[in-house]
Amino acid sequence: MAKKERPPVPDAWVDRIDEILRGLPQVHCEPAWVGTRWRVQGATVAHVFGGEDQLFRVTFRGETDEVMAFQHLGAPYFRAEWGANVIGLVIDDDSDWAELAELLTDSYCLVAPDRLAAQVDRPA
Structure with missing residues (x-):
């Protein structure tokens, strides 16, 4: 059985995530x-990609709890198979981008050096 191709993430979604993250200290975007x-x-804040199932996913860091x-909420959330956090x-088109912005900002604050994270207004 042939492996399905991974679809490219729509540019508009990459741009939206970039808009959220580019204002944070020393964040850079790369393939x-x-x-x-x-x-x-050197620490990954977020990663967006298309899957072989033709769905698009973004992964990010969170506190262990x-x-x-x-994970217990279930779809559209999931626990990645790599990394404990x-x-x-x-x-998709119906995603809550305001919530995602908060989650990505939290992710940044978890992986950035303390001196950089201290410069960010973290969501309540």
């Missing part, structure tokens, strides 16, 4: 092994 990722000083909570979210 990943698949999709696009945003990093700060948040990872478990999101990685949360995944299936995104």
